[in-house]
Amino acid sequence: MFGACLMAKPALVADCVKAMRDSCDIPVTVKHRIGIDDMESYEQLLEFIEPVAAAGCSVFIVHARKAWLQGLSPKENREIPPLNYEWVYRLKRDFPHLTIVINGGIQTLVECQHHLQFVDGVMLGREAYQNPWILAQVDATLFGMDNPANSRDDVIAALLPYAQQQLARGASLNHITRHILGLYQGMPGARKFRRHLSENAYKKAAGIEVLAQACALVAGSHEQQA
């Protein structure tokens, strides 16, 4: 079994958690929905959480909507069932010793700040992909630390040595650049940057120059705008 359908098998998930905990030292966390199919009540959610927590999982990442196993595609299941953040807050109130991380539909750091009043953490899914620049503001906005990058170009500059190192070890450029396709989202040249990487970074011979060329397209657009 794989994915949200496992919510119907709390004893099996508890068993898996225990087996994983018994055989490794790294934390074992569980990510789940607030229910599936005809699981309608908060009490049914507890029927999942309680045995899994008893088996030794103390970190739960909760996608705050149900999943419909029949009739909805995975993509529709990320959009159609309504979000219910309140149940996730309630989990934290009922199990203060557990680490509860909220997920689903969160797109700004202001929203993160709001959720953090009620839960321990926030997980961003699609927003981190579509607009990875949001992550550069996290340290300063949520943790009162220095901002690690003042500009998107700083992010690229910091990424270059890592990319070079990985390429030297035989990695594909695409595996690195896929995470920054949206870096310039909303800025002049963003589309050219994304397209250049999408069309070239997957090629076998793609080296660091492909990333440099993509960056030049953004810089070029800036100049044209000026």
Ligand SMILES: Cc1cc2nc3c(=O)[nH]c(=O)nc-3n(C[C@H](O)[C@H](O)[C@H](O)COP(=O)(O)O)c2cc1C
């Ligand atoms: C392309 C894609 C693949 C995903 N694959 C998984 C997965 O394998 N396991 C999982 O638990 N969630 C998966 N998710 C769901 C996300 O982890 C997240 O729960 C969901 O997108 C809701 O958060 P968001 O609104 O911040 O995107 C996937 C999401 C996307 C967009």
